[in-house]
Amino acid sequence: MARRTVGVAMNGVTGRMGYNQHLLRSVLAIRQQGGVAVADGTVIWPEPVLIGRNEDRIRAIAERHGIERWTTDVGKALAEPDVEVYFDAQVTSARREGVLAAIAAGKHVYCEKPTAESLEDALDLARTAATAGVKTGVVQDKLFLPGLRKLKRLMDGGFFGRVLSVRGEFGYWVFEGDWQPAQRPSWNYRAEDGGGIVLDMFCHWQYVLRDIFGPVRSVQALTATHIPERVDEHGNAYAATADDAAYGIFELDGGIVAQINSSWATRVNRDELVEFHVDGTEGSAVAGLRHCRVQHRSITPKAVWNPDLPSPVDFRAQWQEVPDNTEFDNGFKEQWELFLRHVVLDEPWQWDLLAGARGVQLAELGLRSAAEGRRVEVPELTL
Structure with a gap:
């Protein structure tokens, strides 16, 4: 069975939502089940790179779950050659900077909501991503x-x-x-x-x-x-x-x-x-x-x-x-699987940064x- 690895830089996993719902119950759960199986027999395999502001906390999470790569430097994570997706679960006030850095690095973006503190900034993110031609997704868990x-x-x-x-x-x-x-x-x-x-x-x-x-x-x-x-x-x-x-x-x-x-x-x-x-x-x-x-x-x-x-x-x-x-299944995990399929297989997807801007x-x-x-x-x- 062929494995299609997708590097995922995950920012904000030291927080409650980022850790519990996105790392533990989504990305690691997908790995535990053997990846996301697709029709041709290929398996989509997310490979996390953890990002956090507190070195001790991010190191502890990585060691607890056997994750080899972690950093406090967003730029370093985005420079990893296999990283295709940037995920952001930081506090809202910090999200715009991280998402813009990921778009500039040519990475697809998946993030929590709200996508920004103002509609102007939310639309700017959506337009910047569209111009760059990267795929985007916003968590719509409910x-x-x-x-x-x-x-x-x-x-x-x-x-x-x-x-x-x-x-x-x-x-x-x-x-x-x-x-x-x-x-x-x-x-x-x-x-x-x-x-x-x-x-x-x-x-x-x-x-x-x-x-x-x-x-x-x-x-x-x-x-x-x-x-x-x-x-x-x-x-x-x-x-x-x-x-x-x-x-x-x-x-x-x-x-x-x-x-x-x-x-x-x-x-x-x-x-x-x-x-x-x-x-x-x-x-x-x-x-x-x-x-x-x-x-x-x-x-x-x-x-x-x-x-x-x-x-x-x-x-x-x-x-x-x-x-x-x-x-x-866990709703966060199901949407992660759909977004990974969208990135790899270009399957239909409707919850992009423009959808996120509607919420803002x-x-x-x-x-x-x-x-x-x-x-x-x-x-x-x-x-």
Whole structure:
């Protein structure tokens, strides 16, 4: 069996997401399964070169997983003759510099979102890559979640009839950092460091809404910093200057109205950390990370509200679980496999840096909407 090796320079793997989802559960998992098999019997084999700012931490990760090549020098990694792909999972404020260096070196680029701190910079990255003729990809992990894949299956099968509305709830309580350590790095709560839930999550909601239901045509948002002071990783109190909650209304093609609440200051009372409730003329669904439940119009019970008596109805019991009908792999790993196939085989690919710029655009317009207190149109982006 022939092996087609693809060198991958991985920047930012000392961070939580870069290490857990991209190195451990994606690239190393692909190697553990024997690579990515293609039709002619060839196996695509990712060969990581690790990059990190902290020499001790990046060396420790390399030694832990038997990875021979690591460096603190991005230029050195990009100069490796077998490196074809540059991956970036750094903090948002550092991403642009790394991606531009990779494009200048003629490398294909795969990166986390948001791709930049501003739409201008995000579009500049997309245009620079297009001019250079390199292939690009942006992580759109939620499209590969089992629950949302089932939801997409329902859409493709016409289950909903005409979709009326989408209601999304996302979030959990992130500890302030004083009496319990916070689950997220402190930079997430400092606007000057690229933090904020709008910049983080509206990039997700853009591709989820676009790919499953249709393009976003307008946004109206209200943001808040509910927890004004937090404690960082070193035990020092700091002012939270970034939004930690956002309440958004999005109008989609076809008149679909989507309402999504995003918060790092809410306690979870739902089945999963994110859930989408979709109502259509023919049926409804509630989809989370893994599960999806439906209720068709033909079996919709007659709901009667009587404020004088407790309801005897178990409403959740009236919904049916959508079966898996397939084996679901880690969503980050699946998208990595698709991008590697795109690089090697030139297979179709839609989640490029322009797609990433759409996410930054929605975040930027959401923040403008909140600042100006008005509904803002979302124009279609082009290079």
